[in-house]
Amino acid sequence: GSFEVNLKKLLDENISPEGQELINVVGKWASQLGMRVFLVGGIVRDLLLGHKQKDLDIVVEGDALVLAQEVGKTLSAIKFIPHERFKTASIILKNGQKIDFSTSRVEFYQHPAALPEVEVSTIREDLYRRDFTINSMAIEITYGHIGELFDPFGGLLDLREGIIRVLHNLSFVEDPTRILRALRFLGRFNFKLEENTEKLLVDAIAGGFLNLVSSARILYELKLIFAEKDILKILKFLKHYGVFQEVFPKAFYEEDYLKRYFNYTVEYFRLLKEMKIPWLHGVMGVYAKNLEGIEEFIKKYPLTGEEEEVLRQGALGIKEALKLLSLSREVKGVEIFETLTKLPPEGYWALYLLLDRFRARERFKTYFEELRFIKPEITGEDLKALGLKPGPLYREILHKIKMLKIDGVLKNKDEEILYVKQNYF
Ligand code: CTP
Structure with missing residues (x-):
């Protein structure tokens, strides 16, 4: 059953005034229309962890389309976007903020990893179809019930104890991307896998279920991993559970290198601003010890032309730079400039860590700190x-x-x- 916990105070303290205003309007309309309405998913977990809140994810026991429309009118939303088929709707407010409403639903999977069929249900069933207990809590925001925690699967306790636990034995089979989500949350929160969950995860990996998922969805998860703070920790889990090779074909896992690579410093954050596609910095790190392997990554995932270009230029640029910067003869500034100017910033750090000679590193630094900024004074x-x-x-x-x-x-x-x-x- 659910806990007698009221989180009104937590909402008051952690949600912006606009967010609270929104919650009030949504809650009042829901109550007027005889519906119940909840915040669900990551925001509930993050509020309880005391983390900064992000987007509001709203689930309606009733009809999300009707509720979203009324709320949109009240708040003079500039756009109302209904999705009849999924019984969801989004509104876009005057300030550009987008709010998603979905009708509580169950999903039926015709076969593993298939797209689900959708059917309206209670909030309890909606929560039951989710990935882990810590992500399967709801906070009611219906007027008169604001802040009531609905936690039918013990999420709060698992959150307190730091446990990732699936709700049922088919969770990873129905949605194998949860394998990657589990490892990402382990790394992010420093949690542990509950024993049975770990067994199910290992079985799902051994059963090859990740291969049933489209490469686009895997790629989506990889981008999320590369947006995390402690990437190394997650990569260690990928390696530990035998997923690393699968998602990064032909990459060499070398922990010492990766440790140095993903040990972020102030300098890295400065460099990040120069990157066109920051997550590719992560890919360059993973493939630094086998640059040829990058072609396998490009082959496996549906990348944009620009992403492919950065990776190819990155691999090529590093190879050429390694050769030049390591020469024992005198190397001119112009030579350094012409070679390194072809290397995208996503590859700088990978190159730098591959340079094992003092002189080569100094040459790179000249480029990094001086040469690349030199411009003629005349115009x-x-x-x-x-x-x-x-x-x-x-x-x-x-x-x-x-x-x-x-x-x-x-x-x-x-x-x-x-x-x-x-x-x-
Ligand atoms: N969810 C799920 N299975 C998935 C993806 C999502 O059950 N494969 C559910 C979880 O309840 C999750 C919610 O949908 O909390 C929202 O998903 P998402 O926004 O991707 O994740 P968050 O939990 O918000 O995590 P993050 O902090 O990484 O955004």
């Missing part, structure tokens, strides 16, 4: 003022000057102008 305007006709020549000249600056030949704007006068007139 197209200056060239025009000198009397050169605008055209493709401008780019060529500016590039040439940049290279000469990198090499230390040109030191200031006067020298740059002199150079142009001497060579292009």
Whole structure:
């Protein structure tokens, strides 16, 4: 049964004023329409853990479409998006916030890993179809019942004790992506798998159930893993349960390297801002010890053209940079620049950790801290003022000057102008 716990205070303290206003409107409408309405899933878990709250996930015992429509009208929502088939609806508020309403439902699986059939049900059944007890609690927000915890499967106790536990024996079979979710939560919260849950997880992996899931859904989970704080811990679990090779084909698991790689520092967070596709930084780390393997990753997952490009350029760029930076002969700034400029920032850290010589690392640092920021002081305007006709020549000249600056030949704007006068007139 459920606990006699009231979380009104927790809601008051952890949910923004706008969120509370929303909860009030939703709760009043629900009560007026004779429905019950709940917050469910991750937000309940995170509130109870005292973590910062995120999106509100709302489940309605009744008709989510009707409720969402009324709430939308009251709050002058700018958009109402119904999904008749799934009995869900979203509204978008004036401030751009999106709120999802779903009708409590059970899902029937025709066969393992299939898309479920949907049927309306009670909140209890809605919670029962979910992954783990800690994610299967609800907080009622119907007017007059705000803050009442509904916890039919012992989620609160498991949360207190740090246990990941499935609700029934077919959980991983019905939705094998839960294997990855379980390992992600283990790593994130530092929890343990309950004994039977662990056995079911091991059996599901041994039974090859992950292979029944589309690669797009696996990829989605991998992105979530790479967005976590302690990635190494999750990778260790993937390795421990034999999933690592499956999701990262041809990657070498080398714990010492991964430990250094995912040991995030201030510098890393600075670098992160330069990355076009930050999660690929994670992929580069996993494949750093076998760059050829990246092609297998590209083959396995439905990546965008841009993602593929970053990974390919990353692997190639690292290989070329390793060769150049490790040379025992003198290496010029321009050579370093031209090779490293092809390497996307997603690959910087992988390269850096692969450099085992002091001199090679210093060369990388020169690029990282200086060379890549060098720009000519003169601009197209200056060239025009000198009397050169605008055209493709401008780019060529500016590039040439940049290279000469990198090499230390040109030191200031006067020298740059002199150079142009001497060579292009
Ligand atoms: N859920 C599930 N099985 C899945 C995915 C989700 O049962 N394979 C349920 C869980 O109850 C989960 C909720 O749907 O709490 C919302 O899913 P999602 O937003 O993906 O996860 P959160 O639990 O909110 O986790 P996170 O903090 O990582 O977003």
